Amino acid sequence: MEATEDEKEIERFETELEFVQxxxxxxxxxxxAQNRYFDDDSFLAYLNYLQYWRTxxxxxxxxxxxxxxxxxxxxxxSFREAMKRNDYMLFVHQQQVGCSQLLKSSAIYPHGPHVLMxxxxxxxxxxxxx
Numbered sequence: 001m002e003a004t005e006d007e008k009e010i011e012r013f014e015t016e017l018e019f020v021q022x023x024x025x026x027x028x029x030x031x032x033a034q035n036r037y038f039d040d041d042s043f044l045a046y047l048n049y050l051q052y053w054r055t056x057x058x059x060x061x062x063x064x065x066x067x068x069x070x071x072x073x074x075x076x077x078s079f080r081e082a083m084k085r086n087d088y089m090l091f092v093h094q095q096q097v098g099c100s101q102l103l104k105s106s107a108i109y110p111h112g113p114h115v116l117m118x119x120x121x122x123x124x125x126x127x128x129x130x
Contacts, residue, residue, distance in 0.1 A: 017061055020053045023071050024064035026096060030089035038080040047074050066096055 003011070022028050037043045052058060054068050062068060073079040082088045 016050060016053070020050055020071060021062060021064050021067050023074070024067035026070075026083070026089050026092040029070060029074070029083050029092075030086065033080060033083040038074075038083075047071065051075075066099075 032038060050071060053062065054072065059065075059068060083092070
């Protein structure tokens with residue numbers, strides 16, 4: 001039995017959501033860079049297409065907000081090239097962990113972790129890597 005149009009749309013939504021959220025991992029981005037995905041024009045076009053996830057309408061479904069920050073950075077050739085380097089991937093990961101720890105600080109969020117998610121979704125990242 002063939003899937004209905006609604007089922008196809010749901011599957012596409014879930015697949016794209018899962019892929020976009022994988023971009024929260026600097027190690028995964030590094031793997032994509034090492035395996036030359038960023039040299040493929042059709043893959044770069046797909047990343048550009050996925051920018052709609054950064055809109056409020058879709059960002060509300062994101063659990064790992066750093067993925068949206070990295071999705072934006074992946075539009076820059078310099079970031080894609082830098083992510084081929086292991087040392088740069090580790091630097092980005094360290095910055096990501098530091099940002100997360102800062103955001104979880106009770107001094108910044110005295111009202112609990114639910115405020116962290118609201119803030120994270122609003123800011124989509126802490127700082128731009130060099």
